[in-house]
Amino acid sequence: PSAALREQARAHQAQLTKPAGALGLLEDLVIELAAMQHCLRPTLERVQISIFAADHGVAAENVSAFPQAVTAQMVDNFARGGAAISVLATELDAHFEVIDLGTMLPSAPHARVRRERIAAGTANFAQDAAMSAAQLASALGSGHAAVQRARAQQAQLFIGGEMGIANTTSASALACLLLDAEPQALVGRGTGLDDAGLAHKISVIGHALDRHRPHCGTPLEALARVGGFEIAALCGAYIAAAQAGLPVLVDGFICSAAALAACRLQPGVRDWLLFSHCGAEAGHARLLEALRARGLLDLQLRLGEGSGAALALPLLRLACRLHANMASFAQAGVSGRD
Amino acid sequence: PSAALREQARAHQAQLTKPAGALGLLEDLVIELAAMQHCLRPTLERVQISIFAADHGVAAENVSAFPQAVTAQMVDNFARGGAAISVLATELDAHFEVIDLGTMLPSAPHARVRRERIAAGTANFAQDAAMSAAQLASALGSGHAAVQRARAQQAQLFIGGEMGIANTTSASALACLLLDAEPQALVGRGTGLDDAGLAHKISVIGHALDRHRPHCGTPLEALARVGGFEIAALCGAYIAAAQAGLPVLVDGFICSAAALAACRLQPGVRDWLLFSHCGAEAGHARLLEALRARGLLDLQLRLGEGSGAALALPLLRLACRLHANMASFAQAGVSGRD
Known part of the structure; x- marks a missing residue:
């Protein structure tokens, strides 16, 4: 991001007909977008939403309230x-695509679904590494390729989303490794576990971490050991977006775990990430803290699919319009502070 | 609101292809809108935004960072x-009007400005009652009339906004009277007072409350003693909207004080109010608590003008679209919980 544009945008904001800072977080966001887009008046008309879907071997441990066929x-x-997310993408006039990285059951062929299947789901990380190094490379590459398509579409913002039964289990384990934390502090109810289900999920993750921790010295090793194809793809997409100078709006808990992995791999990635919300999953706030981020929304969302990012998009767009179209004190003939 | 429609909408939500409750507060909101609109699939396409503007005699006490001419x-x-709010109303395709209830300096004639001037601002409530009973009635009536125009436009949602230098002072005093609280707990920096300015504002309000409290046994007396024309108009509008069965999206601190006055006058008003945000002004959270409300957004906004409500509108609209357009588990052939 451009420090010069950041300062120009800040100076422009200060002239608009409102008390300084009266638009709160929206002012900070639009100033940062100006720096990212190298443009005094940033816009977010063209947005790509890429949803990465994959299954998780750890679903065999009964860690989700829903069956894997979902x-x-x-x-x-x-x-x-x-x-x-389909309804939201239509309403927001976003470019929408789904990438099948490996569901257990085959999905039906459809023009909107890219089939980049790596395997019929990851291995069960309660027993083995979730994926091989080659599979990890494929998943990272799928994320990278999605960002290249976004660039080809001249997207001004990239939103990644995910779908995968049991993937809060995978993301929680990854977060534990990246934050050197215990599962009690980070694991939540996912799509809706009861108390017993939550305790079981914590136990499964705890035992898996005992097995994998000695082999997870790097973020890539952690991704391969306990991650998912969709989580690795999101990590690859965030790195590629940062390399391309394309702003990213990060969705919920799982995307935030992928974002932290990306930032650990390449700290410069952080400068290109905006954070849409803090959701209901227990570890989300901890991940945002580690990323020095604050979510724009706090609506107790826990859906994933990129839906939280999509819901936050209108606020970012309105922030851009306010920044671009409000009158200055001088233009409007409005007096400044006493 | 219709209890039957509320239950129908809740049952419909439970069938949509997402874990129960995964859309958090948005699910509660759309269910409540269904009950308000007596409609299983509520919509918010036609929205009226009415901004009430008036000056405040108490500005003479140097309680605002901006001059009264503003x-x-x-x-x-x-x-x-x-x-x-003008930029937002355009982006949101809302019907937008401004009602001049009495600025100190005359505003220029303009097709979008209704001139319903009661006086060139209220009296200084540090010395006298802010307005007479007749002036209060006029202000309440202007709010009522704005809602009648909204109905004539077939509006599905009413947003009120306000402008008036020193009106956080008036709203804070009103909140102190309605909540039986001391100003230290409720008074904030308004458009941007420094520490000394804040202490002075608290002192001015404290002395005024000493004078007026014995005469403020009813919400109407409190409104007349320390309120403003625009605050009374908002109160009148909220009561009229409830009577008409028109949902209201309440803006910030000043609108919330008017909403509390309206609910004290007629408790049934509360059922028709949705709350857009919790802003930066100190007393806003206290008012929302008294109203048993939670704001949708928390963006440290402190602009007024109805801007917080306008910014929250896209979220409500998206919640309606999700409710209306998502597939059910049966329609999509998606398995439910194990």
């Missing part, structure tokens, strides 16, 4: 327009 | 499209 079923639902 | 200047700025 991942492929939801890929179909994304494509046919019935899922939350 | 009120009329901002009325012109609203009308010509340069203010934040």
Whole structure:
């Protein structure tokens, strides 16, 4: 991001007909977008939403309230327009695509679904490493390729989303490794576990961490040991977006875990990330803290699919319009402070 | 609001392809809108934004960082499209009007400005009652009339906004009377007072409350003693909207004080109010607590003008679209919980 544009945008904000700082976080956001887009009046008309879907071997440990078949079923639902993120993408006039990185059951062919299947889900990380180094490279590459498509579309913002039954288990384990934390502090109810289910999930993750921790000295090793194809793809996408100078709006808990992995791999990635919300999952606030970030929304969301980022997009767009279209004190003939 | 529609909408939400409750506060909001609009799939396409502007005699006590001339200047700025709420109203395709209830300096004639001037500002409530009973009735009536215009436009949502230099002083005093609280707990920096300015504002309000409290047994007496024309108009508008069954999206601190006055006058008003945000002004959270409300946004906004409500509107609209357009588990062939 450009420090010069950041200062120009800040000076422009200070002239608009409102008390200084009266638009709160929206002022900070638009100033940062100006620095990212190298443009005094940033815009977010062209947005790409890429949803990465994959299954997780650890679902065999009964860590989710939903059966594993739902991942492929939801890929179909994304494509046919019935899922939350499909409805939001239409309303927001965003470019929307789904990338099947490996569901257990095959998803139906559909023009909106890219089939970049790595395997029929990861291995069960309660027993083995979730994926091989080659599989990790493929997943990172799928994320990278999604950002290249966004650039080809001249997208001004990239939103990544995810779908994968049991992927809060994977993201929680990854967060524990990256933050050197115990699962009690980070693990939540996912799609809706009860107390017993939550205790079991914590136990499964705890035992898996005992097994994998000695082999997770780097973020890539942690991703391969306990991550998912979609989580690795998001990590790859965030790194590619930063390299391309494309702003990213990060969704919820799982995306934030991928974002932290990306920032640990390349600290410069952080400068290109905006954070849409702090959701209901227990570890989300801890991840945002580690990323020195504050979410724009706090609506107790826990859906994933990129839906929190999509919901925050209108606020960012309005912030851009206010910044671009409000009159200055001089233009409007309004007196400044006494 | 209709209890039957509330239950129908809740049952419909439970069938949509997402974990129960995964859209958090947005689910509660759309269910409540369904009950208000007597409609399983509520919509918020037609929205009226009415901005009430008036000056405050208490500005003579140096309680604002901006000169009193700004009120009329901002009325012109609203009308010509340069203010934040003007930009937002355009982006949101809302019906937008400004009602001049009495600025100190005259505002320029403009098609978008209704001139319903009661006086060239209220009296200084540090010395006298802010307004007479007749003036209070006029202000309440202006609010009522704005809602009748909204109904004539077939509005599905009413947003009120306010402009008036020193009106956080008036709203803070009103909140102290309604909540039986001391100013230290409720008074904030308004448009940007420094520490000395804040202490002075608290002192001015404290002395005025000593004078007026014995005469403020009812919410109407409190409004007349320390309120403003625009605050009374908002109170009248909220009561009229509830009577008409028109949902209201309440803006910030000043609108919340008017909303509390309205609910004290007629408790049934509360059922028709949605709350857009919790702003930066100190007393806002206290008012929301008294109203048993939670704001949708928390962006450290402190602009007024209805801007916080306008910024929250896209979230409500998206919540309606998700509710209306998402597929059910049965439609999409997605499995439910194990």
